[in-house]
Amino acid sequence: MHPDSNLEILMARYQQGDFAAATDLIERISPQLHRFFLAQSLSRTDADDLLQETWLRIHRVRHTYRPGEPALPWFYAIARHVRVDHFRKSVRTTAGERQLEARFKDAANVLRESDHADGLEALLAPLSESQREVIQMLKVAGMSLEEVARATSSSVGSVKQKVHRAYKKLRETMSATRFRKGQGGGLS
């Protein structure tokens, strides 16, 4: 592997003001972060906005990354903060805004169902938000348990517990789907 392809090295170069390194990071990290937002029950438009917002935040606080530390948890910690911020702002809305949002969410769900019915987002849909994010970080981003703990500001034990519960729920859902498919197959 070329040393420059390493995220940590790119991040150090980005801190030194290297635009090529910044562009490289944007190209490599953005699809992951976009997918992270999509898996958190967000519409594509919202995910686009949050991605832009995340990069602005990353840019503003890029000095808080410390060379030698894993870069991926740092990116995800900021993305998670932006997402939580977004949810908090949308939860604290007036009654009228709430209705609008409900309508918007319905539309977003329809859009998501049609767009990604067989994708990761649909698979993770039965899980809670916190379970979804740890499964996504572990299985899609390929982060270790310790890195997920860093990104979510929690302990490794707590991450393990969330994964265990998520797998339990996924097992139930997938088994039920198989059973339904089996029954359907028998009838046809």
Add this chain to the structure above:
Amino acid sequence: MKDEEIDEVLRKAGRVPHDLPSETLQRVADSIKPSLRPVRPLPPTWVMTGGLVLVCAAVSLAGAARAGFFGFAKMDLLERLLVFPALVLLAWVAGSAFVHEMIPGSLRRVSPGALLGFGSAALLAVFAFLFRDYRTDHFFSVGIVCLLTGFLHAIPAALLGWLLLRRGFAVNSVSAGLVAGVLGGLAGVGVLELHCPNFQAAHVLVWHTAVVPLSGAVGALVAWTVRFRADSGARERTNPE
């Protein structure tokens, strides 16, 4: 269904490429380009933690210098050797937790709630071991004064700590506020131990120790209020009517 099968399903779903339009990536790159200049990374954790402990020590000494070192003068050697190193150790743990709260993606060794519980319990244990005078003279009237004195010194310590870490970025401002409050509270306890000559066990256990949870709670509340007001302001800007 086995875990390995779920792993496989997730791996397959995760492998599906998720490409973004090049215009989206270009827009992100263009938005950061004008302000792209070299930045100085934050110093190592131990440097920032050391700075926070020094801030706490400075506030405690300044407070006691103004009010008088009556408590320190009345203490015997064992009391001095146990109380002050314990406070420094707890301030180091709280300082390190505060630094971790201000750096995204850093490994949290102690949660803010556990820090508050552990810090208060450790102080209670040290005080219960050392102070054996079980009288309760003027328990409330004297106690409230100590609690307020400690809390009033916790405020500048927490604010100076925040100022020291102002280049950091708290992904959870309420947790960071709580930890800053606990750290400030320890500086407040430091003032009380140096100044207060009342060694009645109930007084020290209740009123001196209470400075830590009180400051922690106020720190979390202040951070929550600031965040709430910022959210409200942002909402009004996006939706003025």
